[in-house]
C-alpha cells in the first residue's frame with residue numbers, strides 16, 4: 001500500500017474562560033450580560049477538546065490491535081469504553097447487569113457496549129447515540145505497519161459517543177432517555193446493531209444518531225457535516241433548524257450512489273422504522289486511508305472532530321429535550 005503524507009492535524013487548544021467576576025463595575029446590566037455569555041461558553045466547553053483527543057488516540061493506538069472482535073485488543077478497547085461509561089455515571093440498560101450485551105457470532109464471543117442516561121420525564125422514550133468500536137484487526141502478511149488502527153473508522157465516532165455521553169450527563173436536561181451504544185462487528189456486516197435491534201421495542205426509539213468517520217474535513221468546507229438518508233425522515237431538517245446561527249451547517253449525503261444510509265449501523269434501526277441516520281464528514285470518494293493501515297490518529301483533523309461533536313450536541317438538543325420528534329422511516 002502506498003504511504004501517503006498528510007499535513008499535520010490541526011491541534012485545537014481549549015481555552016477556558018473564567019466565569020469569575022473580580023470587580024463590580026458601575027454598569028450592572030453590562031456585567032450581567034457578560035456573565036450570561038460566559039455561562040454559555042462554559043456549557044460549550046462541556047465538550048473538551050483535550051478529552052476528545054485522549055479518547056481518539058487511546059482507541060486508535062497500536063495497543064488496541066485494530067479492535068477486531070474476539071481479540072485481546074478488542075477487550076482493551078471494550079474496557080476503556082466501560083471505564084468511561086462508569087466515570088460518566090451511565091446506568092445499565094433494561095435487564096443487563098453490566099454495560100456488555102454479549103452474544104456469539106460465527107463462534108466468536110462479542111459484545112455491544114450499552115450505557116443509559118435515564119430521561120427526566122420521558123423515561124420510556126429513547127434516543128440512541130451510537131458508533132462502532134470494532135475494526136479490521138491486524139493484516140496477516142506484509143512489511144512494516146500491519147495494524148488497522150481505524151482512527152477515523154470508527155474511533156472518531158466512539159470518541160463522539162463518549163464525549164456526548166459526558167456532555168448530556170453534565171447538562172442534565174434530557175427529558176428523554178439516551179442510550180449510548182458502541183456496536184461491535186459493524187465491519188462484519190452490521191452484526192452488533194442487528195443483534196441489538198432484535199432485542200428492542202422499536203416503537204420506543206424516537207431517534208438514532210450514528211457517528212461514522214467524523215475526523216476529516218468534507219468538501220463542503222470547515223464547520224460542515226453531512227447526514228445519510230436525509231430525505232428518509234425529517235430528522236435532518238430538525239438538526240438544521242437547531243444549528244441555525246451556530247455557524248455550522250448540515251448537508252444531505254453528497255454520495256447517494258454509495259448507499260451509505262444502508263452501510264452503517266443506523267440501517268439496523270431504520271429497518272425497524274426508527275429515524276436513525278449517520279453523521280459523517282469524510283470525503284469518502286477520495287479518502288486514501290479508508291480501510292487501510294494508514295487510518296491513523298495523526299491523519300485526523302482534531303478541530304473537525306471536536307466541532308462536529310459540538311454541532312451534534314447542539315443539533316440534537318430539541319430531540320433530547322422531547323420538544324421535537326422526527327417522522328418515522330419507511331424503507332420501502
Ligand SMILES: [Zn+2]
Pocket residue numbers: 132153154186212213
Ligand atoms: Zn465504519
